[in-house]
Amino acid sequence: MTAETKINLSEQARERLLVAARVVFSENGFQNATVREICRRAEVNIAAINYYFNSKEALFAATLNFEPLLALCKKVNQGSICAQERLLDFIHDFLMQLLDEKEFSVQCQLMARELAEPTPVLGKIVQEAIAPIHQFVANLVCEIVGKKISEAELRRCVFSIFGQCMYYRHGQPVIQRLHPKLRYDHREIEAIAKHIGEFSLAGLKQVAQNKCQ
Amino acid sequence: MTAETKINLSEQARERLLVAARVVFSENGFQNATVREICRRAEVNIAAINYYFNSKEALFAATLNFEPLLALCKKVNQGSICAQERLLDFIHDFLMQLLDEKEFSVQCQLMARELAEPTPVLGKIVQEAIAPIHQFVANLVCEIVGKKISEAELRRCVFSIFGQCMYYRHGQPVIQRLHPKLRYDHREIEAIAKHIGEFSLAGLKQVAQNKCQ
DNA sequence: TTTACTTTAAAACAAACGTTTGATACACTT
DNA sequence: AAGTGTATCAAACGTTTGTTTTAAAGTAAA
Secondary structure: OOHHHHHHHHHHHHHHHHHHHHHHHHHHHHHHOOHHHHHHHHOOOOOHHHHHOOOHHHHHHHHOOOHHHHHHHHHHHHOOOOHHHHHHHHHHHHHHHHHOOOOOOHHHHHHHHHHHOOOOOHHHHHHHHHHHHHHHHHHHHHHHHOOOOOHHHHHHHHHHHHHHHHHHHHOHHHHHHHOOOOOOOHHHHHHHHHHHHHHHHHHHHHHHHHHHO | OOHHHHHHHHHHHHHHHHHHHHHHHHHHHHHHOOHHHHHHHHOOOOOHHHHHOOOHHHHHHHHOOOHHHHHHHHHHHHOOOOHHHHHHHHHHHHHHHHHOOOOOOHHHHHHHHHHHOOOOOHHHHHHHHHHHHHHHHHHHHHHHHOOOOOHHHHHHHHHHHHHHHHHHHHOHHHHHHHOOOOOOOHHHHHHHHHHHHHHHHHHHHHHHHHHHO
8 A cells, every 4th residue: 555545545534534524514504503513424433533633623724725716707807808898798607606505615615604604714805815805896886987086976886886796695594485486596696797797887877977976 | 659660660671672672683683692692682581581471582583574675665655756756855864764773773684684684573574574574665666767667677676775774784794894884874874865866767778778778 | 663743533611591499588368 | 477479689501602722643754
């Protein structure tokens, strides 16, 4: 048995823990997720979490992966299309990551929970993921409405865009009860993205007009 | 000592519990709020909760009061102004109830928490409060864009409006870290209301145009 | 095989939670 | 004065939580 194989074997429990933790955390949030359920799903002993990661919180921090979200900004920026189109693309891709249950959106769902239910890791999440994509959208908005907009108004525009997107996730428990038949399949997500995109572009145009007067 | 005085005295503990519970629940959410802190604030014994209300959950249900929110719809409807103005008024008053810390917004904050963190009482809240005001806004939107809009698109418009408003509350832990200086005083709330109002009216106009084509 | 080290296992830990108990004090009726 | 029902209290209950302990099993080098 080679050294690599040994590592792979000994790392199996650690890897299984990470996979299981991502699922359980994203389904129940940090606080409601129990180490016992995570270990049960990962098929490891209860003590494994504190053996591989010192604490439940450190395990949670280890499950975080900001790359998909940050990659989204870079991907959108690479296209040489106009700012409006880039905003539409961003909203579409962001919603896909946020709402699609089949993809690796677990990451995004996990971070979305942090918004409403802060944990000690929230500071890191804001600094490394949320702040950059807020800045990214702020730059897009600046391009679209021109730079004559105030800092406060710019912030409100960014909040309007994210607010519309996040509501579908934050409000899910309510939405599910209001519209029990509503499912977030690909067609529905595309329709939502189209709506929010057009809605927001019209809103931004109005804001730009206001400031020109 | 009259019978009425006796009742007032014996009801004091119950009333203090309700007041304290509203504060603690709205600050920490249902789950994070502890019966011990509620009792400490109310200056009653720990057994009082189960004495007056059978359980923590029943106490929570007793703290709910949908009237301020429903009254808001009626008040806005009484003005005989056009639908656009009524929507602006609603957004303004809704944000005031949602964000103002000094008023009796505790109720609204408490219910807002339910959105992201469902408890067994959520069903009641949705049925008696959230569904009616969603329907109220849906009616306003219908008036503004005309009835030619599809049910799904109408739903998305309502979500866009509420999403923008709720983001300021749901996202508060994040917003606080992104913009530490931002405070929700009356001037800021009015500015937010003005922004969301104009942003949304422009969005709705765009939606109406789309459906006309 | 012995030795040293890593990984797993069951059990127990301390703390916090909502809830219940049983006793006590009080006001009012008979 | 005795009896009755209400309100309050400290204390403890039974769970559940994340974490730790202690020992056993497994693995690789000597």
